[in-house]
Amino acid sequence: MTDADPELLDLLSTRLGSQHVIRDAASMEGYLVEERKLYRGTALAVVRPGSTEEVAFVVRECARAGVPIVPQGGNTGLVGGGVPHSGLVLSLARLDRIREVDPFNATITVEAGCILKTVQDEAEKADCLFPLSLASGGSCRIGGNIATNAGGLNVLRYGNTRDLVLGLEVVLADGRVWNGLKGLRKDNTGYDLKNLFVGSEGTLGIVTAAVLKLFPRPKSRTVAFIGCPSPHAALDLFDAFRRRAGDQLTAFEFMPRFALQIVLKHAAGAVPPLAGEHEAYALIELSSPDPEIDLRERLERVLGEALEAGIVEDAAIAASETQNDALWHLRESLAHVQRFEGGSIKHDVAVPVSKVADFIVTATQACEAALPGVRVCAFGHFGDGNIHFNLSQPVAMEKAAFLAQWERFNRIVHDIVHAMNGSISAEHGVGLIKRDELVLYKDPVALDLMRTLKRTLDPKNILNPGKVLALESELPPSLP
Template sequence: MSFPQSDLVQRGISDEFYQALEAAVGAAHVVVDPKAMEPRLIEDRGLYRGSALALVRPGTTEEVAKVVRVCRAAAVPIVPQGGNTGLVGGGVPQDAVVLVTDRLNRIRAVDPLNSTMTVEAGCILSNIQQAANDIDRLFPLSLASEGSCQIGGNLSTNAGGTAVLRYGNMRELVLGLEVVLPDGEILNDLNGLRKNNTGYDLRNLFIGAEGTLGIITAAVLKLYSKPVLRATALVACEGPQAALALYDRLRSRNADSLSTFEYIERIALQMVLDHTPGCADPMAQEHPAYVLVELTSSDPEADLDTRLEAALAAAFEVEEILDAVIGASESQRDALWALRENLSEAQKFAGASIKHDVAVPVSRVAEFLMTASSACRAHVPAVRICPFGHFGDGNIHFNLSRPLDMSDADFLEEYPAFNRIVHDIVAELGGSISAEHGIGLVKRQELRRYKDPVALRVMEQIKTVLDPEGLMNPGKVL
């Protein structure tokens, strides 16, 4: 293989470094060709473009450890990447080795009685879902990118998705981890225990750390009883206050089965209808806002449709809702879900967007939506506000699309101003500037503005102890 030279000699990186990488993973799995590396250098939305010294694809945890030791000896940064579907630039390298986990794709063990599955970091989320389904179990994490995202990335960002309301985010879905530490040692904590009180909770230290403390190579995932029934409805309402009242009603009556409560405003739904083939408005009249509601149960005798219909009828009587469509078949339920699942992709057709993945207490979601929308329109009156998301757990994707008469470049220049507007409101309401996407590059400075200084200092101390050379995904989070 011909190794790149450019300024590498000045940095002390020689052919021996690349030869050591080849010895660690095999020559076929070390890539230095710029064109071949190009897709791994660009963030999903194209906001950031990085540079790499090489791309390596280890096939085992031991090979990951060897790569880490090689890079540490040469003082070369490492950026782990899964499916490269992140939204905050967390996987963008800068003069680093990109460690791609796609060959770490084995399901190591399945234990139906313990309701656990041990998987490697490169397993695609949809494949894990299918493997659980094959043993009559459910792995509940569900994301729009589930056909390409990898579980290692889901773990590194503490992903949430549309089922958090009932099952929790990744921290609640994992029992144990295997992690390659920055010194190349392997932390083996792959236990399937529900109770384990033997010291510090190291698992949660690495989940959500975005690869800055080590490289997750495997995990023990929790599985759940597979739902055999579901009742799905798209419900129209006047706005967030009415949606909050409906959520409280459904939670009170159906807390044991309420799995999904997703808020969508009309402008976001219209983008899906305009740009997604096969999607159609199930209602004859347009409404200001909608909620996708789903009840699920593993009890074949549960009459979910009747329960959902009764709750919606009561809501209609007190004018909490304007209309509702209940899916009468699997195909109709899937069609209602498609309206939610295609939101992020459809928004791309509207031009540049400024995205905010925020969380506030559920009781203040409506207040946030109304206050933030008003403040953003005061700044740019023609901005198209497309809020949607996981209303039931307080996580709203408060996305802003450029005005029709504004260029993408001009609109993106407003990113800092809109961040200040939205994030200041979130902070005032006791919320978080990152709910499920992570910090990455996009929110690094925002974190320093809003995070408690003591918490930041503790985070920095942990980083220094585990990664004193600062080689693990440098420049991200902190």
């Protein structure tokens, strides 16, 4: 702490109220550690502004003092993007108001601190759907979803967060406020500024509010859990449903045999969906806002053809909403239960949809050859090319020794992704954990453009410094 820092904190306390400038270590602890406990940071204080004007005030004063700011929503990120290494944590939790719901324009205007589940519930009250769906929906906040361009379970039908944002309100690095809160589908008045900030992880500006798209609320849905002989067969099944069901295909999730085994072993209430075991599984959901459409008939017809073609071995179709939820429980429990199998080395990657099965097979063989006994848990959003290629430690191996090989497996997996013209980060962001990886795989011209944008919009480098990409002036540690 410099001599000027207490003066800054006192100034912020006067404007925000002392209860919203947290300085004691015990109260700050939850803001300094990220979800997976890979990183722990330090900060002068945690500030909790209650309005856009207060956020702007904090940023202006920090810019004058040269104190860095780390914006933080629900702190549910998985890449260390919200962990401070100095300066202030700026929590947006108090900016939690629903500003407007416009069902006719199919938009909802919300502040950045709104919890995702709250936005979904407000949309449902208007007989609409806000389709972003994440495992952390009860605690993650919209500002963080926007900052990381979150994906989730419904990207196949509705797109990433970027596709759901029509307008933004953003506090810039000098404290000015850009008001881009327009609910327009068409606006050709120059550069699309909002997309600079979606996915920027708080490094270019601080999102304080957003206009989000709403959709007709599904009135009917049907879910099936399907056993397939291989990832390639599962991909063929996806193609069949995409062609026959169109945009009624809401989700197509992939799980390997090992993934279902650990869910049935560790997840409370999990029941085997099929009589036997299969090499690959798909969870499929069809939905429609028209309650009269017979989705089950369409599902059965496509599955019947797939059975005859040999790309499906067995299937269970839910007969009620309770059974729909039970089948989804098998998929949604997977992220949680992996921890019970020891250390997990995780990769959030994307390849073209046509190469998803090739990637799973190739990367699995490469990792198993590199470490006999490693257990591959490659699952995810098959229909949009996003696979969570996670590795569980060999049964007899020490956890620390396994996790020490994280960088080695990054090279194996990310090299294969790169060779397939894919991305080393699909929906979790870059943060700290992939910052140095980005330099190895991102086009050099793209990196130069990103650095140029950062220097232009944040010349003093106070907004989440060291995340996504490092400038020459600041290189905090990127390793746990």
